[in-house]
Amino acid sequence: ICIGALALGPVNLKGRSFLTLKDFNSDEIKHLLWVAGDLKHRIKHEKQYLPLLQGKSIAMIFEKRSTRTRMSTETGFSLLGGHPCFLTSQDIHLGVNESSTDTARVLSGLSDIVLARVYSHTTLEELVKDASIPIINGLSDLYHPIQILADFLTLQEHYGSLSGLTVSWIGDGNNVLHSFMMTAAKLGVHLRVATPKGYDPDSSIIQEAQRLSKQHGTQFLLTSDPVEAARGSNVLVTDTWVSMGQEEEKKQRIKDFLGYQITMQTGSVAKPDWTFLHCLPRKQEEVDDQVFYSPRSLVFPEAENRKWTIMVN
Missing domain, CATH: 3.40.50.1370 (Aspartate/ornithine carbamoyltransferase)
Structure with a gap:
């Protein structure tokens, strides 16, 4: 997403996974914060409808429960016109009944992005390795970038x-x-x-x-x-x-x-x-x-x- 112009210069984050802010430089992080603030102003205060994710879906894998991560992702993705799909450990047995490799490949064909809230950071790295769509870290034992x-x-x-x-x-x-x-x-x-x-x-x-x-x-x-x-x-x-x-x-x-x-x-x-x-x-x-x-x-x-x-x- 890129709305408006930034004094920081061009920043291209399209298609990148988001596992840790270690992988993002100063301008990229400032860009993310700027766009978030801009979206908040447009949607919350100016009551604009911005269907930037119309027709897109996000698979939400939750090994660990969370009020804020689930609600923020579902409401935020919906506000941009997208469709969130919530998957608990009862719905998807990541690395148990189906390998992380197979899960990554299946979800890559069924959704446009994956947010995974997991115990082990290694699980996210495995998903990134085999997915053809971006993976977002919703929380792991090592990082909580969102x-x-x-x-x-x-x-x-x-x-x-x-x-x-x-x-x-x-x-x-x-x-x-x-x-x-x-x-x-x-x-x-x-x-x-x-x-x-x-x-x-x-x-x-x-x-x-x-x-x-x-x-x-x-x-x-x-x-x-x-x-x-x-x-x-x-x-x-x-x-x-x-x-x-x-x-x-x-x-x-x-x-x-x-x-x-x-x-x-x-x-x-x-x-x-x-x-x-x-x-x-x-x-x-x-x-x-x-x-x-x-x-x-x-x-x-x-x-x-x-x-x-x-x-x-």
Whole structure:
């Protein structure tokens, strides 16, 4: 999708899969955010009907359930005139009754694009290898790129510009953090990360984030101290401490994350204009009600922006 003209120059994303923002450069990411914002303005505020995907269909594979990913994809694709097809693990036995290779080839003949929300990132790589249509990562154990586009669109709307902002992640070294690490520096955003010892981000992703930070002239901090991470920040971010598939680790994880709950006390060392993000669903041990339901919280605009950013993938 390309609407209007960008000062960034020509960007061609047609036919590309979207597994990780590691594969996209600064101009391409800025282009995605610009188009998402443009679509939001035209459809939501100007009430335009833009049947850009008329006659197209998307196969939505969900190994893991999700309110926001399903609703944003179905409503967003429909708003552009396309037809979403939802496939649960009961409808499609990916890699069990049918190999990923065969599934990729079958869906390539039946749909125009696939969004897959899976456990293993390897599953997405297998689909890309054998599909002749684009594959979108709806979430994997390694990355959650569609969430990060929504996060940065939300911050762009709130602050007016992303360049120079400081984002502080306080929580688990998980897939959402990995996507922040692959994106922040490319947008001129400083990233400060606090994770408990033993819950660090992937080491290869740390190395890439350090390289990107150096390349783009941004700051990248890793620490185990939430206060150190929050100091001087514009945005405090956290996520669930217990992801799907980690339920047996819950008691130990809550113990290990003691002191990581985001409160107004955490924000007292941040900048006066600090805001809060959480990709949901949220548990109270991660952030208290005073922050979560405060005017500083952008979590509900962030959730809505999943719809507008998924349209550009």
